[in-house]
Amino acid sequence: MVFTGSLWTTPQAQADFRVCNGTQNLVGVAIGYRSDDGWISEGWWQISATSCATLIEGPLASRFYYLYAEDAARGGRWGGNVDMCVAEDEFKIVDVKNCFTRGFLRMGFKEYDTGQQSSWMVQLSDSTEVEEGQN
Secondary structure: OEOEEEEOOOOOOOOEEEEEEOOOOOEEEEEEEEEOOEEEEEEEEEEOOOEEEEEEEOOOOOOEEEEEEEEOOOOOEEOOOEEEEEOOOOEEEEOOOOOOOOOOEEEEEEEEEOOOOOOEEEEEEOOOOOEOOOO
């Protein structure tokens, strides 16, 4: 089962990267981004049904962010074709190479181009993906 993520931003939103869970199940979310230390992937944020979580606080420092999520109850996934490392438990991993040899799993993250916006929101749902952007 594969799900899609709807994406939207609001002009009044605080500067951050948020993920909202529009499903009726608990969702685990991981994010990836480029920092001064190199590629970083981190997770898991547990987002309850019909609620939101802030993954990055403050104005966004990167243009591109990467997201991977799993539905805890139904096993569905939101992902893409950008491979990054994840762990079974809470993690913050530097670098995206050699995931298996370093004891991690490799998952496909979806890329989000935030342009030069200071905040971004992704809505996870069972419906088709719609992308919009506003400052």
